[in-house]
Amino acid sequence: MPIAAAAFVAVAVWAVVAYNRLVRDANLVREAWSGIDVQFRMRYDLVPALVETVKGYRLHERALFEEVAAARARCAGTASIADKGAAESALTRGIRSLFAVAEAYPELKASRNFLDLQKSLTEVEDRIQHARRYYNGTVRDYNIRVESFPGMAVARAARFRRADYFELELATQRDAPGVVL
DSSP: OHHHHHHHHHHHHHHHHHHHHHHHHHHHHHHHHHHHHHHHHHHHHHHHHHHHHHHTTTOSOHHHHHHHHHHHHHHHHOOSHHHHHHHHHHHHHHHHHHHHHHTTOHHHHTOHHHHHHHHHHHHHHHHHHHHHHHHHHHHHHHHHHHHSTTHHHHHHHTTOOOOOOOOOSSGGGSSOOOOOO
């Protein structure tokens, strides 16, 4: 009887430890997503200033301005990670298009305000890329714990689910947009 009791206690302790590890890893995933979200908000704050700066040079790119504004709005309104990836990809394409249009206007490219916005966006894009890597790393660690034996027994019993990686639509968009300063 004492051996059975000791075995039961050992299994119970293991289950508690495994559960606590899952809780910790799930919290790390949420924290990592929050880090990405902070960087996205910084980018969202820069986009209107970029659009206004470019508009100030009387460029006839109304459709592009509307596309960027719509992409920004979609980004702010998405909830799922997959939808967020698609919306962020659209916003990145729009920002790249704005920079491409600016190439045709030397006076715009020389503007201090435009150059400052370019630099700020480049820095934010770099931080988004780093935050995305950190998030995906925490998701990987969490998913390994949720999907591998023996932890998956506790994960299933406690209803821990696999987390989604944050991915952009196209492989070419996985790098921060190139901005010429």
